[in-house]
Amino acid sequence: MDDGTRLVSYCIPDGPPSEAEVVLELKLLKRNKVPGPDLLSPSLFKDGGVRLLSELTKLLQTIWETEEVPRDWCLSTVIPVFKKGSRSLCDNHRGISLVSVASKLLTGLILRRLTKPRESQIREEQAGFRSGRGCVDHIFTLRRILEHRHSYRQPTAVVFLDLRAAFDSVARNVLWSCLLRKGVPEKYVNLLRSLYAHSASRVRVYGQLSRAFITSSGVRQGCPISPFLFNFVMDDILEGALRESSGLGVELLPGARLTDLEYADDIVLLSPSAEDMQTMLNKVSDRAGLYGMHFAPSKCKVLLQDWGISTPTFFIAGNPLETVDSFTYLSSTISSVCNIADEISTRIAKARLAFSKLRYLWRRKNVQLSLKRRVYNAHVRSILLYGSETWPVHKGDINRLVVFDHRCLRHLAHIKWVDRVSNAAVRRRVFRNVRDARSIGQDRDANRALHEEAGLRFFEIFISSPLEVCEQRDVKGLYKKARAGEIKDFTGLTSAYESPAKPDLILHTDKRTVQECVQQCIEMLANAVSPHGKT
Template identity: 35%
Template sequence: MVQVLFRHRIANVKKAKRSNRPKWDVGKLKDENVRKSFQLTVAEQIERREHDIDFKPVEVESRWKAIKESVVQAAKEVVGEKRGDRNDWFDEDCFHALSLKNNARAKKIQRETRGNTQAYNDLRRKANTVLRRKQRANTNKKLEETEKLAVENESRNLYRNVRWFQKGFQPRADGCKDKDGRIIEDEGEVMERWSEHFRELLNKDTHSESPAEAFFGPQPQIDEPSLNEVQNAIKKLKNNKSSGSDGIVAEFLKNGGERLTESLHALILLIWNQEKMPEEWCTSLVFPIHKKGDKMECQNYRGISLLAVTYKVLSLILLERIKGYAEEALGVYQCGFRQNKSTTDQIFILRQAAEKFVEHDTELYLLFIDYQQAFDSLSRRGVMDALRKDGVPEKLVRLIDTTLRGSMSQVLIGNKVGEPFTMNSGVRQGDSLSATLFNLALNEAVKGIDKKGTAIDKSWQLLAYADDIALMGRSLVALREAFEALNEAGKPLGLKVNEMKTKFLKISPSYRVPRVLQSVAFGPYKFEQVDSFTYLGTSVNSKNRVQDEICSRIMAGNRAFYANIKLFTSRLISRSKS
């Protein structure tokens, strides 16, 4: 009788590097000498390339190519790429200890004697001891570095270190599941599956996506963007953000000097007059970020779009031009992405209304509406029509249409980029224009509905923070009528109500026993009735008890405390405030 012991595990197929795009060491630009050298190099590169352009017909693509190549070349020469510090504790001592252990293991497998087995066990213990010692030293180094960052008020790097202690090592799933639930490991098939997922997600059916009709009436004179507008837009760009497909980051534009700003201004003037963008500005990279659930399921990820930073300058200029029209058109019901308004405004209104209804011994009916991929399914023609109806000049409407027309995406997985696909619906994720465009389109849907007053002095009230919408009504009939009117008005805009995520809540005085309803019918829709709902981060319940919200905040504080327990209990962290 022969007995065999198999030790088997599923092999993790080795993949390529996570990214081919350069990760620039932008921290060097804080040094005055490096910054001046970068500015001089950029200016020299631009002069060399634009000298040839001046003698040819001026084209958007050629001007953009000169700027891009100049900035990237200057970055390579002066800034350089940032060296990855993953597992920086693994040094020669670790490598030597593992080599000795592996050699002893090979010798033991070849000839399993007591001496070889004992030698292998001893070397394995020594290797583990070395690795633990190095890891412990690295952890202590991180702790000391974290305290130093706290003293120096380096908040960004401080929170990055804190997250490192909270999460530890997070393995990345290289494969995924297809629509039938089968696991895919081949790189090509994985990329095709991700591209298929986002292609379906970012291309929703719309009623009509033919070009919107232009308005030919009297139009105000729209001035070209000034150099000052370009400079202000560059200042508004956020630092420490990933680059788009062009490899240019915001720090390069902010520290590139006057020559770079002037060249970018000349490019934007060309785009403004020709109403045509560089092809690279139309393409975004979609990077999937895991939300929760099975990491192999594509549906459990949300896409983060990486746009060209230079495009964001034009986007910010257009946003500033239409902001006045948007503020004049939008009602007080909308607080999303508006100056001097926030989620606390809507939370305050909701809680005040609930308290007044309970105080007057009246029931309050609430419907929290969720749209299916609201930003991605929006009809672009509907957006353009809304802009025109709100008085936005035709020139600005055509330029905004240019930013959406022909937009494409590529899925970025590790260092692999999928085939580009066209986006026929929705606004561009990550674009500063998107939230305002959505607000104006939604405003077109609610124009025919009476938005004045509150649920206290009329039958119903609408609250909105971008696409987070709450309908309040004095009765179920009034709430149903308001929902049906809003739903019908939103259909031409491509807005579809998500029946599964839309919830109904009834707030009753505490001494009443509310009637238990499994679902409430609103026409063809059936919405689940819930006892509590989290709206804009705060918990609302059927008894209007704030105790539940207080308890949830205490629990959140406890979770944060125990997630950082290693920091609080470390002897390397000073107990006194510096």
């Protein structure tokens, strides 16, 4: 392939693996993983003792020297898992491939040696399958770019590309050439080539195995090194297609431009020009075709920001792409008007669905509240706050999230609204002895800070009255119910009451009439407006 991409070399040993390296790979194996076609579980390898370790090391060293991988290691078992929709359609299932644990040890050794030198060579635009990188990095980058350009009303075209069956479509002969060209030692390439030379799969359904069928393209599913190899492919495609892109992309800093973002096979192209965007689409599509990979036009979308009256139509492989106002990128909603409200609505809806699916757990009173709290944080809050690091939120957005959170916490603690228990008391009960729970005083200070940041005055009025007076005034009989144990965490009785530290005004309602208390409030507000008390 004539591409002109940069040539690199790796300073890594190509000698056979040592026993210490094998021990490390065995430690990294997870016990509860399902075994491959040979039915040899990870626990067998981990608990095999010194004898198995010695024999396994000798076997791996022999494979390393001969560059011949056992054929049994090339076989995988595919288990179809239903996603959604009609069960009769194959597209509504995804396959989970089970490969030999021994083959994972070999590819793990190769991966361990190649990862560190490769990390310094991979494109910065790629965040998938990289240590210390994640979805949030690219979500944040894309949001900041769009917000900055939107503030200056600069036109921006964003195209989200989706490859059709990306992992299964890679042309292997081109992959080996790419690895050699990128500086991977020939020894490693030959070992991988041997592993893929006789690759075959069998499908397991209802406890029965199908006949083996040969797989001649794509990287092996379920293999530790497959994501690493796939990143080589994506790196080569984008680097080769956009290597002469000095004038393309959007400007980040004077002289620095960004043309694309990648998270594995999720590609984003950016451009302020329709002509430049179409040029990039043509180059990327042609380059991907050399690897046997093709884009799915129906899943590729265009987002135009501050574009004006005319709406250009973009094409990929001759197929027009749909223009949308918002797009779900890495599970986060990206809007053309940089509106975060839609994203928060989506997150609340998804968190509500996750919460409702665990309704049976929240209703059980024999389950400890501490366990419910842990499940709630792991399965609901994590969904609610996914990508929140990237949100330019306003006070109203925060209130929506807090209202949903408090509603869920009340369900966990079996506290009804009619119980008249404050949100702060609910949080203290659920997050007892946990740093997440804040005191009422901290909530008050936070509210004061929010008002002051918005340029609003905040007044804290302490309505003071003895407990016995409150009970006398209770026409609904709530105090009586609380003393009888019918209402839990009732402020002043079963839940501690925290008096304000420095209130702006104290109203002693047991000593003054309603009119006198109202007059005190008016005088305080008048003094706040005018030092001389004149409104």
